[in-house]
Amino acid sequence: MDDTRQIVPPAAAVSPQQAAERLALARRFPTAMDLREHARKRMPNFAFEYMDGGNGADGGIQRNWAALDAVQLVPRYGKVVKPPPSDCTLFGRAYSAPIGVAPIGGPGTAFPGAETYLAKAAQAARVPYTLGVLSGISVEDAAKIAPDVLWFQLYRFANNDHKIGLELTRRAAAAGVQALVLTMDTPIRTVRSREVKAGIVNPFKLTMRLRWDAIRSPAWLSSLARNGIPRFVSLNPYAPPNLSLEESAAFIRREQGGAFTWEEISKYRDVWKGPLVVKGVLHPADAERAVALGVDGLFVTNHGGRQIDALPTSIDATPAIRAAVGNKATIILDSGVRSGVDAARAIACGADAAFAGKSFLWSLGALGEKGPGHLIRLYTEDLRATLGQLGCANVEELRSVTTRHPGAWKTADFGT
Ligand SMILES: Cc1cc2nc3c(=O)[nH]c(=O)nc-3n(C[C@H](O)[C@H](O)[C@H](O)COP(=O)(O)O)c2cc1C
Numbered sequence: 109m110d111d112t113r114q115i116v117p118p119a120a121a122v123s124p125q126q127a128a129e130r131l132a133l134a135r136r137f138p139t140a141m142d143l144r145e146h147a148r149k150r151m152p153n154f155a156f157e158y159m160d161g162g163n164g165a166d167g168g169i170q171r172n173w174a175a176l177d178a179v180q181l182v183p184r185y186g187k188v189v190k191p192p193p194s195d196c197t198l199f200g201r202a203y204s205a206p207i208g209v210a211p212i213g214g215p216g217t218a219f220p221g222a223e224t225y226l227a228k229a230a231q232a233a234r235v236p237y238t239l240g241v242l243s244g245i246s247v248e249d250a251a252k253i254a255p256d257v258l259w260f261q262l263y264r265f266a267n268n269d270h271k272i273g274l275e276l277t278r279r280a281a282a283a284g285v286q287a288l289v290l291t292m293d294t295p296i297r298t299v300r301s302r303e304v305k306a307g308i309v310n311p312f313k314l315t316m317r318l319r320w321d322a323i324r325s326p327a328w329l330s331s332l333a334r335n336g337i338p339r340f341v342s343l344n345p346y347a348p349p350n351l352s353l354e355e356s357a358a359f360i361r362r363e364q365g366g367a368f369t370w371e372e373i374s375k376y377r378d379v380w381k382g383p384l385v386v387k388g389v390l391h392p393a394d395a396e397r398a399v400a401l402g403v404d405g406l407f408v409t410n411h412g413g414r415q416i417d418a419l420p421t422s423i424d425a426t427p428a429i430r431a432a433v434g435n436k437a438t439i440i441l442d443s444g445v446r447s448g449v450d451a452a453r454a455i456a457c458g459a460d461a462a463f464a465g466k467s468f469l470w471s472l473g474a475l476g477e478k479g480p481g482h483l484i485r486l487y488t489e490d491l492r493a494t495l496g497q498l499g500c501a502n503v504e505e506l507r508s509v510t511t512r513h514p515g516a517w518k519t520a521d522f523g524t
Pocket of ligand 1: 412
C-alpha cells in the first residue's frame with residue numbers, strides 16, 4: 109500500500125434511535141426519485157426548477173436516464189456468499205464507495221447551507237465531495253469539514269492571466285484538497301427554460317416573485333435563517349467588499365466565462381501537483397489530448413443535460429473513451445446516476461466511479477441536512493446488493509461482468 113492511501117475507517121456506531129430513524133427514511137424514501145418528488149413539494153418553485161431543470165425540454169436528462177436504464181448486466185451465480193464490500197481507491201486514496209458528489213454551483217439557491225451539509229455527509233460516509241468554486245463556503249472551510257474526501261472544481265477565470273483561478277489552485281493545495289477538477293464543458297451560457305419560467309433571470313435579480321416563492325417554503329426559509337444568504341465565498345478576496353447579491357452575480361459574469369483551452373489546462377498542470385481532472389469529456393480524442401498533457405482523471409459527463417440537450421449521454425460515450433485512454437486515466441462518470449445499480453453500470457462500462465449532482469440536491473430539498481447521508485446510504489447499499497446479485501466479490505470485479513450496452517458509441521462513430 110502506498111503512503112498516500114488511507115484506510116477507510118469502519119462506519120461509526122449508530123445508536124438505536126439513529127438506526128430507527130434510518131429505517132424509517134429507507135421505508136419512506138427508498139429511491140432517489142422518491143426524494144425528488146418530495147423535494148418538488150417542499151421547495152420554493154425557483155429552487156426546485158434550478159436544481160432539476162435541463163436545457164430544452166429536458167430531453168438530455170431523459171436520455172441520460174434511459175441510456176443508463178438500457179444497460180444490462182449478466183449475473184454469475186454460485187460464487188459470492190457474503191454481502192460484498194463497496195470500497196474503492198481513486199487517485200491512490202481509499203473511499204467507502206465509488207460514488208461521489210459532483211460539483212454544484214450556487215447550491216445555496218437550491219437549498220441554503222447545501223455545501224456544508226453535503227461536505228459533512230460525504231466526510232462521514234468517506235465518499236468524495238467536489239466543492240464547486242461558485243459555493244457558499246470557502247475551500248479552506250470545506251477542507252475543515254471534509255478533510256479526507258475533498259475535491260475542488262474550478263471554472264475559467266481568465267482575467268489578469270488567470271490570477272483568480274491560479275490563486276484558488278494554490279489555496280486548494282494549501283488546504284489539502286485531493287483532486288482539482290477543471291470544467292471544460294461550459295464554453296457558452298445556454299438557456300434552461302424551466303429556470304426562465306420560474307423567474308430566475310439573467311442578469312440575476314432578487315425579484316418580489318422570488319421572495320414570495322421562498323416565503324411559501326418553511327423548510328427552505330428556516331435553512332436560510334440558519335445559514336444566511338448564499339454568497340460566493342471562495343471569491344470574496346478578489347471581489348470588492350459588501351457586494352449585493354446582484355452585484356456579486358455581475359462580478360462573476362465579468363470574471364468567469366468560456367471553456368479552458370488545452371494551453372490553459374497545461375498551465376494548471378504546471379501549478380497543481382496533485383491529481384488533475386478535466387470535467388466535460390465526451391470525445392475519445394479529447395480524452396487522449398488531456399492524458400497527453402498529464403491530466404490524471406476525466407469526468408465523462410454531459411453536465412447532467414443542463415448545457416444543450418443534443419449531447420451524447422455519458423454512459424454511451426464511456427466505453428470508447430476507456431478504449432482510447434486505457435488505464436492511463438481515472439474515469440468518473442456523471443449525468444443521470446440515480447441508484448447504486450447505475451454506479452455498477454458505469455463501472456461495468458469502463459468508468460472507475462459514478463458521481464451525481466441533481467439527486468444530492470433532491471435529497472436536501474426533501475430531507476434537509478439528513479438528505480445527503482440518506483442518499484449515500486441508499487446508493488452504497490444498492491451498489492453492494494448489485495455486486496452480490498451479479499456474483500462480484502468487490503467493485504473491481506464489476507469490470508469483467510458481461511454487459512449489453514445497446515447505445516454505446518463505437519470508436520469509429522467518433523470519426524477517429
Ligand atoms: C444545480 C446544478 C449546478 C451545477 N453547477 C455546476 C458547477 O458549478 N460546475 C460544474 O462543473 N458542474 C456543475 N453542475 C453539473 C454537475 O457537476 C454534474 O455534472 C451533473 O449534475 C451530473 O448529472 P446529474 O445531475 O444527472 O447527476 C451542476 C449541476 C446542477 C444540477
